[in-house]
Amino acid sequence: MRGIEVLGVEGFPEVRTDDDINRMISGAVATDLRPRDVLVVTHKIVSKAEGRLVDLRTVEPSTLAKGYAARYGKDPRQIEVVLRESRRIVRMDRGIVITETHHGFVCANAGVDASNVPGDDTVCLLPVDPDASAARLRDALAEDPGVEVAVVISDSFGRAWRHGITDVAIGVAGMDPVADYRGQPDPHGYPMEASVLAVADELAAAAELVMGKTDGIPLAIVRGYAYSSAPGSATELLMPPDRDMFR
Amino acid sequence: MRGIEVLGVEGFPEVRTDDDINRMISGAVATDLRPRDVLVVTHKIVSKAEGRLVDLRTVEPSTLAKGYAARYGKDPRQIEVVLRESRRIVRMDRGIVITETHHGFVCANAGVDASNVPGDDTVCLLPVDPDASAARLRDALAEDPGVEVAVVISDSFGRAWRHGITDVAIGVAGMDPVADYRGQPDPHGYPMEASVLAVADELAAAAELVMGKTDGIPLAIVRGYAYSSAPGSATELLMPPDRDMFR
Numbered sequence: 001m002r003g004i005e006v007l008g009v010e011g012f013p014e015v016r017t018d019d020d021i022n023r024m025i026s027g028a029v030a031t032d033l034r035p036r037d038v039l040v041v042t043h044k045i046v047s048k049a050e051g052r053l054v055d056l057r058t059v060e061p062s063t064l065a066k067g068y069a070a071r072y073g074k075d076p077r078q079i080e081v082v083l084r085e086s087r088r089i090v091r092m093d094r095g096i097v098i099t100e101t102h103h104g105f106v107c108a109n110a111g112v113d114a115s116n117v118p119g120d121d122t123v124c125l126l127p128v129d130p131d132a133s134a135a136r137l138r139d140a141l142a143e144d145p146g147v148e149v150a151v152v153i154s155d156s157f158g159r160a161w162r163h164g165i166t167d168v169a170i171g172v173a174g175m176d177p178v179a180d181y182r183g184q185p186d187p188h189g190y191p192m193e194a195s196v197l198a199v200a201d202e203l204a205a206a207a208e209l210v211m212g213k214t215d216g217i218p219l220a221i222v223r224g225y226a227y228s229s230a231p232g233s234a235t236e237l238l239m240p241p242d243r244d245m246f247r
Numbered sequence: 248m249r250g251i252e253v254l255g256v257e258g259f260p261e262v263r264t265d266d267d268i269n270r271m272i273s274g275a276v277a278t279d280l281r282p283r284d285v286l287v288v289t290h291k292i293v294s295k296a297e298g299r300l301v302d303l304r305t306v307e308p309s310t311l312a313k314g315y316a317a318r319y320g321k322d323p324r325q326i327e328v329v330l331r332e333s334r335r336i337v338r339m340d341r342g343i344v345i346t347e348t349h350h351g352f353v354c355a356n357a358g359v360d361a362s363n364v365p366g367d368d369t370v371c372l373l374p375v376d377p378d379a380s381a382a383r384l385r386d387a388l389a390e391d392p393g394v395e396v397a398v399v400i401s402d403s404f405g406r407a408w409r410h411g412i413t414d415v416a417i418g419v420a421g422m423d424p425v426a427d428y429r430g431q432p433d434p435h436g437y438p439m440e441a442s443v444l445a446v447a448d449e450l451a452a453a454a455e456l457v458m459g460k461t462d463g464i465p466l467a468i469v470r471g472y473a474y475s476s477a478p479g480s481a482t483e484l485l486m487p488p489d490r491d492m493f494r
Binding site: 001002003004005006007008009010032091093094096098105106115156159160161162163164165166167168177178179181184185195196197198199201202203205206208209210212213214217221222225236237238239240243244245246 | 253353
């Protein structure tokens, strides 16, 4: 049987601001990584190393943030951070804020998260440029241990219409994040209509299955998946505004 | 490293209406299946066996279907089938029809699909009750080859805001389709806020990576994932209407 393996990397140390995250990851995977693996990295450790933490005690909430937080029993400082990380509000109701981030991702709370962060008053933001973070990591791994891989940086997003979150790709380097089968014949010889597969999202989802949420496993190696080599960017996974029916 | 394997089952025969699909699957996986595997089955083979095929030459399009199809250069008979498979239209614009199926799934074209189906004038519907199909398959496998597994029936759905489709679970048997971490402490001891993971969807996505779209691999075995045993139902993956901000 043809297959893939998804391997969780255990024992990764706690990450602090200004840690050399690429060296830490390289050290953790050096003996295990093989050419053409996909290394999936949860964004939290990248964000922490890049100092994307906000001490809420330093945040002065806007009038909008204060009003919305008061209405739904939320922390106005956290709402303020969400608004600052956003370039457009998609929905704002029932205590929930769904926005388009400065990167173009549409998700709850602009990816601002208080879990897996030390301290009561600290929240974690998404990396400023997750594609660039992925590319730097990929370059570092090509240097040491000297292995060419693809890198996916992941986060857990909710979905419209479906309950529960799944991990998706917010940064990509070294692979085509989609597999485009449009026009190729199906096994019956008919051209396929709408088959662009978001494989980087599926790789992130597969990696989540070995990471869990409470196990402190921020890295997974996917082995055996025949991705298309390409520079790659998670922006290829964004719905173009003119095709977005749920703005 | 702790990990999972995702194994594609090759060489599965073409399925026709009234084939004994459970026996066919049992035969294909009998020597490979182990206790606590998750068997992911693409819905297409289940639908075909259950006779969920429509010959478009027998379909009389409604006025709505004719008008919409004419405006966007679509087949009015196929639009009519989509409307019949729906209990609510979510969006209908630009030639696209996004509906809520009779099962409660929100997806493009109510899951009606012309690819991987023999014949120019045939389309394939979703199974009538994918949970029941999954449960029957699970029971059949517990009988012969006598292995207790979980079963996920999958389909490829588009997503709001993101380009590309990913596989999700439309039928579940033998496992809890979500992993609910709410209230559990994160590695820093703080309770997690919004962590209900849609693990059945992640399993379907992982399986898609070995199935591909053109390879004719309709089955995958996921090994090593520690699911919670439960009767399970894909309806647990539906957003309750009162929490759905994108109806």
